[in-house]
Amino acid sequence: MKKNEMLPYGQQTKTGVSRRTFLKTVTGTIAGIGVSQMFNPALVSALEKALETHPVLWVQGQGCSGCSVSLLNNVDPSIADILLKVISLQYHPTVMAAEGETALENLYRVAEKYKGKFSLVVEGAIPMAANGKYCNFGELNNKEITMVDVVKDLGVKAGSVLAVGTCAAYGGIPAAAGSETGATGVMNFFQTYGIKTPVVNIPGCPSHPDWIVGSIVHLLTKGLPELDSDGRPTIFFGNNIHDNCPNLKDYDAGVMAGKLSDAKGCRMDLGCKGPDTYADCYKRKWNSGLNWCVDNSVCIGCVEPGFPDASSPFYEPA
Amino acid sequence: MAGCKPQVVPVAAGKKIKVSIDPITRIEGHLKAEVEIKDGVVVDARIHGGMYRGFEQILIGRDPRDATQITQRICGVCPTAHATASALALDDAFKVKLTPNGRIARNLILGANFLQSHILHFYHLAALDYVNGPDVAPFVPRYAKNDVRVSKDINDVAVGQYLEALEIRKILHEMVALLGGKMPHVQGIVVGGTTEIPTREALNAYAERFKKVKKFIMEKYVPIVYLLAGPYGDLLKTGGGYQNCVAWGVFPMDDAGNTLHKRGVFTEGKDYPVDTDLIKEYVKYSYFEDSTTGLNPAQGRTIPNPYKKAAYSFIKAPRYNEKPHQAGPLARMWVTNPELSKTGQEKLGIKRMRDMGDAAFSILGRHVARAEETAMVANAVEQWLSEAKPGKETFIPAEIPDSSEGLGLTEAPRGALLHYIDIKDKKIANYQVTSATIWNANPMDDMGQRGPMEQALIGVPVPDTANPVNVGRLIRSFDP
Numbered sequence: 001m002k003k004n005e006m007l008p009y010g011q012q013t014k015t016g017v018s019r020r021t022f023l024k025t026v027t028g029t030i031a032g033i034g035v036s037q038m039f040n041p042a043l044v045s046a047l048e049k050a051l052e053t054h055p056v057l058w059v060q061g062q063g064c065s066g067c068s069v070s071l072l073n074n075v076d077p078s079i080a081d082i083l084l085k086v087i088s089l090q091y092h093p094t095v096m097a098a099e100g101e102t103a104l105e106n107l108y109r110v111a112e113k114y115k116g117k118f119s120l121v122v123e124g125a126i127p128m129a130a131n132g133k134y135c136n137f138g139e140l141n142n143k144e145i146t147m148v149d150v151v152k153d154l155g156v157k158a159g160s161v162l163a164v165g166t167c168a169a170y171g172g173i174p175a176a177a178g179s180e181t182g183a184t185g186v187m188n189f190f191q192t193y194g195i196k197t198p199v200v201n202i203p204g205c206p207s208h209p210d211w212i213v214g215s216i217v218h219l220l221t222k223g224l225p226e227l228d229s230d231g232r233p234t235i236f237f238g239n240n241i242h243d244n245c246p247n248l249k250d251y252d253a254g255v256m257a258g259k260l261s262d263a264k265g266c267r268m269d270l271g272c273k274g275p276d277t278y279a280d281c282y283k284r285k286w287n288s289g290l291n292w293c294v295d296n297s298v299c300i301g302c303v304e305p306g307f308p309d310a311s312s313p314f315y316e317p318a
Numbered sequence: 319m320a321g322c323k324p325q326v327v328p329v330a331a332g333k334k335i336k337v338s339i340d341p342i343t344r345i346e347g348h349l350k351a352e353v354e355i356k357d358g359v360v361v362d363a364r365i366h367g368g369m370y371r372g373f374e375q376i377l378i379g380r381d382p383r384d385a386t387q388i389t390q391r392i393c394g395v396c397p398t399a400h401a402t403a404s405a406l407a408l409d410d411a412f413k414v415k416l417t418p419n420g421r422i423a424r425n426l427i428l429g430a431n432f433l434q435s436h437i438l439h440f441y442h443l444a445a446l447d448y449v450n451g452p453d454v455a456p457f458v459p460r461y462a463k464n465d466v467r468v469s470k471d472i473n474d475v476a477v478g479q480y481l482e483a484l485e486i487r488k489i490l491h492e493m494v495a496l497l498g499g500k501m502p503h504v505q506g507i508v509v510g511g512t513t514e515i516p517t518r519e520a521l522n523a524y525a526e527r528f529k530k531v532k533k534f535i536m537e538k539y540v541p542i543v544y545l546l547a548g549p550y551g552d553l554l555k556t557g558g559g560y561q562n563c564v565a566w567g568v569f570p571m572d573d574a575g576n577t578l579h580k581r582g583v584f585t586e587g588k589d590y591p592v593d594t595d596l597i598k599e600y601v602k603y604s605y606f607e608d609s610t611t612g613l614n615p616a617q618g619r620t621i622p623n624p625y626k627k628a629a630y631s632f633i634k635a636p637r638y639n640e641k642p643h644q645a646g647p648l649a650r651m652w653v654t655n656p657e658l659s660k661t662g663q664e665k666l667g668i669k670r671m672r673d674m675g676d677a678a679f680s681i682l683g684r685h686v687a688r689a690e691e692t693a694m695v696a697n698a699v700e701q702w703l704s705e706a707k708p709g710k711e712t713f714i715p716a717e718i719p720d721s722s723e724g725l726g727l728t729e730a731p732r733g734a735l736l737h738y739i740d741i742k743d744k745k746i747a748n749y750q751v752t753s754a755t756i757w758n759a760n761p762m763d764d765m766g767q768r769g770p771m772e773q774a775l776i777g778v779p780v781p782d783t784a785n786p787v788n789v790g791r792l793i794r795s796f797d798p
Contacts, residue, residue, distance in 0.1 A: 055455070062371045065346045066394020066502040069438075073488050073501075080481045089456045093343045096456035097446045099790055100339040106459050127370075133605075133624040134632075136348055136368030139340035173391045178376040180622060206394060206502050260513040261713035286500035287492045290523070296499025296506050297513040300387060308388060313381035315508075 054220050055110055055118045057154065058092040061135050061147040062174040062183055063124025066206040067165035068094050074209035075288050087216060090118075104140045107150075111157045119219055120158035120197075125167040125174040126151050126189050129182030151186065152193055160219050161186055161199045164212055169201035169231070170305040177309050187231055198224055201231035205302035210284060211236045228278070230305050241274035241299055244282045260297055260315075267294055271315040273301035331357060335783050340366075342790060344443040345798045346395045349759060351789055355780045360789070363768070363775035365759050367633035370605065374620040377749040382408060382718055382741050385749060386508055389737065392751065394502045395438065398431040398494065399730035400751075401507035403737040408509035411724025411739055414716040418573055420511025422702050423712045425569050426524065427498045427506060428728075429699045433531060434490035435731035435797075436647070436692045437539060440685065441483035444794045447787065448546055449476040461785040467549040479538050486534045489527045496520045511713040518708040525703050532696050536659070543689040544665040547682060552779075557792045558679030559774030560642050562586065563649035564757060566736065568729035569698060578698050579729060582653040585641055589653070594725065594736070597752065599634040600763040606634065611764055615738045616723070618750035635760040635769060636752050644770040645733025645757035646796060648678060648687035651694075659693040662686070681778075681788070684795035718744045730754045732797040758796045771796055 058068070072079050077086060089095070090110045091103065098106060111118060124147075127134035132146030139145070155161060163186040166172035174183035184192075187199050200219065202211050215233055218225045225233040242248065250256070250266045257265035268275065277299055285292040293299050301311035311318075333356070340350035348368035353360045373392055377385055386404040390397035402424060409416065416424075450466050450473055451457025468476065491501040497514055498504030506512045514520075547554060567581030583590045599618060601611045606629075607621040623629070635642075643649070651671045663669055671690065677683055719741055726737040733754025740748040760769035768776075771793060780786045 060348075062369060064391050064394035064397075064502075066391065066397065069394045069502050072438075072442075072484060073491050075488075079484050079488070083456065084452065084454065088454075092456050093341060094346070095442060096343055097451060097458065097460040099341065099343040102459055102461065103341065103343055125371075130624040134370045134622075136350065136366070137341065139338055139350070142338075144340070173373075173376065173388060174371040176376045176388075178378055179372045180375065181370060181372060183371070205391060259713065259715050260508060261511070261515050261711060263515065287495035288488075290492055291495045291499050293499050293505045295514075296504075297508070298505070300505075302503075308384070312384050314387055315383045316381065 052088070053114070053117055054159070055088040055090040055114055056121060056216065057090055057107060057111060057118055058121040058123065059137070059147070059150055059154070060093050061122065061124035061126050061151070061168070062181065063165060063167050065094055065123070067123045067204075067212070068092070070206035071209050071212050073287055074213055082213065101139060104138045108140065108153070111154050115157045117159045118157075119216065120154050120161045121164050122151060122161060122168040122186050123164050125171050125183035125185065127174070127181035127183050128189070128192070129180065134181040151189060152195070155186070155190060155195045155197055158197050160224070161197055162212075162215055162219070163187065163199055163201045165207045166203040166205045166302055166307050169203040170307070172205060173308055199231060200225065200227065200233060202236075203232060203303040204279070205307065208236075208281070208284060208286065232278075232303070236280055237278050237303060239278060239280060241277045241279060241282055241294070242268075245274055245294060246282065247294065267298045269317055270298050271313065271317055272298040273311045273314075273318060274299045276311065276318060277301045277304055279303045334361065337780070337783050337786050337789070339786060339789055342793055344446065344794060346393055347755070347798065349793065349798060351775070351793060353775055353780070353786070353789055355783050355786075358779055358781045360775045360778045360780055363772040364630055365761065365769060365771050365793075367631040367759060367761075370622055370624070370632040372620070372622065374749055374751060377746050380746050382411065382739060382744070382746050383509055385737075385739060385746065387503075389751060390503045392753065393730070395435055396431065396730040396732065397503045398428045398498070398501075398507065399728060399735055400737070401504055402428050403726040403728045403735045405507050405509055406726030406728060407724040407737040407739045408726075409724070410726065411722040411741055412509055412716040412719060413722075414510045414714050416511050417711050417714060419515070419707050419710040420712040420714070421570050421573065422706045423497055423512040423516060424507060425702045426699065426706065427494055427504060427512065429569065429695055429702065430490050430493035431501070432695050432731050433535070433692055433699070434487045434494070436688050437483050437490070437535075438487050439731070439797045440539065440543065440688065441480045443797070444685065445476060445480060447791045447794060448550060449473045451477060451480070461787060463782060463785045465785070465787045468546075472545065476542065479542060482534065482538070486531055489531055493524050493527050496524050508713070510716050513713060515710065515712050516706055516708055521703065521706055521708055528699060528703070535692050535696050536661075540659055540661050540689045540693055543685050544661060546685070547665070550682060553681040553791065554677045554683055555680060556778050556788075557681035557774050557795060558676065559770050559776070560644065561679050562638075562641055562643040563652050564638050564643040564645050564734045565650045565653040566592065566727035566729055566734045568650075569695075578695070579650045580654045581727070583638055583643065584649075584653055585639060585643070594727070596639045597636055597736070598640070599636045599752065601634050602764040603629050603631060603761040604634050605629045605632050615736060615750040615752055616725075616740075618738070618748070620750070631761040633756055633760045635763040636756055637763055637767075640765065642760075642763070642767050642770050642773065643757060644774075644796070645754045646684065647691040647731075648684045649733060650729060651687040651691055652678060656694055658690050662690055681791050681795045688797070720744055733757055755798045759798050771798070
């Protein structure tokens with residue numbers, strides 16, 4: 001990969017795959033489609049090149065590691081292939097072998113070496129109150145640094161940032177009413193500090209593994225995906241859940257579920273926030289396409305910027 | 319000094335060396351370890367909990383039913399346990415009694431994630447302390463001298479199992495999702511039971527997946543833990559700390575509430591029934607207002623003060639009857655004292671958990687207890703599958719009480735979990751969570767007693783301060 005093929009933010013311009021083909025495979029047309037179709041041979045070879053020049057650095061702030069755990073549930077490619085073949089994951093607190101200063105030195109070394117090229121993944125919110133003291137990140141050169149320091153330092157150097165999960169995208173539960181920590185998402189943080197690196201929000205509590213892998217692959221092969229006004233890729237977050245819900249015909253016919261364990265009927269009277277929520281869960285579903293929130297219970301609007309306050313109380317109609 | 323660089327540091331005999339490891343990785347959350355080494359062993363230790371979100375503050379004023387959703391987000395590895403504890407607290411406050419199928423469905427959801435969490439912990443969090451991954455990121459960099467003692471053959475087998483375990487834990491999450499909606503963060507566990515009545519198809523899909531999981535547990539996970547006891551036998555002799563255990567019990571096996579794991583406390587060599595009034599949370603060394611120290615969770619308050627001078631952790635220090643206690647698979651297995659698996663009985667030449675004696679309270683002992691518990695829960699899953707009734711109700715609707723209190727006691731994979739709710743005017747007036755890692759990774763208390771993880775570090779050998787491998791091994795044995 002030559003340098004002149006890089007956009008200013010380090011995104012590649014050429015992959016050997018047309019944008020149209022790529023989008024078709026990512027979005028899919030049938031329910032529950034995974035990202036496996038993205039992995040045709042041309043794309044794999046593009047990814048192998050990206051692997052050398054576009055490492056991924058994954059940092060965690062005020063989160064629960066749920067998005068990392070969700071990523072492990074990726075179906076195809078398997079997480080083993082993702083780790084060994086698709087992504088050069090140079091920093092990830094939950095999986096990497098290193099600890100302590102060895103880990104942090106590597107983080108800063110890779111960020112410097114691949115300045116403008118690496119992708120920074122942020123999981124968890126960034127607590128801006130109390131000089132960042134609500135989230136210690138680690139020790140570098142015998143000095144404690146905070147999540148605020150790290151996102152500032154690496155945010156400037158990154159080619160692109162993926163805010164994975166609703167906490168990193170919009171603040172999420174750590175930023176809910178009652179919080180004292182000044183928790184916020186990456187875009188708001190960047191605005192505060194005038195950092196211009198492009199950010200892709202991949203919300204969800206947790207984020208779906210297809211959304212994470214699909215967005216990373218899109219960045220590595222095609223550059224920034226098309227984003228909606230909340231910074232989310234429209235290929236995953238472009239459609240309303242209620243308008244596409246398999247229970248919509250029940251709603252139209254006035255068949256409403258009366259209690260949580262009712263299998264039939266629209267769930268709106270039980271508090272379902274599908275009408276206010278934009279994501280493709282209705283066709284993608286979760287955990288290898290086996291189930292999803294609305295079939296099981298109700299949607300609580302976890303991909304939306306206002307989550308949880310805007311959709312709380314979860315079990316009362318909006 | 320940071321202590322992680324691969325240069326040799328000459329250490330004079332009798333001289334104390336401070337080593338700080340920050341961050342401790344391959345855990346859930348943010349921890350820092352600060353230890354003092356003298357003559358090659360740890361003589362003092364401090365565990366810093368470095369992150370605060372404020373769940374207990376955020377919950378105040380909300381609809382009580384929201385707690386099962388919000389508290390799950392405390393931990394993405396064990397959300398089902400927080401959902402369960404929260405639902406139990408709400409069941410108690412709403413005065414609702416589950417149907418048998420609701421109880422069994424909750425067990426099937428929580429049980430599958432117990433197995434998932436233990437397998438994830440051993441292979442994907444802890445194993446890299448004992449075997450080397452492939453020589454690519456994220457498996458490098460690692461300590462220059464990481465004390466890996468297994469042969470290349472065993473290392474290859476372990477790496478193969480690491481990859482296979484990724485698939486197995488994914489299957490376990492599918493099992494959770496079949497009844498719980500999705501995972502992480504299930505929709506299915508609510509006050510009054512579970513939201514999805516299991517169909518014959520869902521139970522078959524669960525059972526079919528479970529076969530593969532059980533084979534892996536019995537033929538791979540349990541045996542490889544005992545295999546490590548060969549080259550790492552010395553790790554059965556260190557890292558015990560206080561031999562005090564709290565276990566609230568988990569998995570109700572009948573409608574009377576008898577649990578698979580017994581509820582009990584083990585303090586200084588004696589067994590006691592649980593009295594939750596004896597739990598107090600101290601904050602002298604925690605970043606919380608001193609005025610809130612020594613409170614029982616039912617009176618608990620959470621007022622952060624990140625500037626407090628004496629403090630070094632965002633974790634409160636809970637004590638049972640004023641004593642530090644450890645929580646987790648070892649505490650549960652010690653309190654319950656079940657027969658070990660066939661493999662365990664053969665390898666150790668003993669019958670029950672307590673026959674291990676002091677060796678159970680060790681770095682490797684905690685891994686043995688966790689693996690044995692995985693086998694035990696897997697057997698129970700089979701029983702619940704045979705008891706689950708397709709199509710039978712799992713949910714009892716209940717009104718939010720005007721005012722009420724509720725206590726939920728259960729176990730997360732990593733240990734004893736307590737949720738307390740106080741409802742006033744149909745809203746949450748107070749909510750307190752005392753979780754497993756709070757029991758294990760807490761700082762010193764007001765009486766000057768170290769936390770269990772800190773105490774367990776005392777005496778752990780660190781012959782090479784540039785590569786303090788055993789510190790991470792000890793901390794990860796608790797699965798924080």
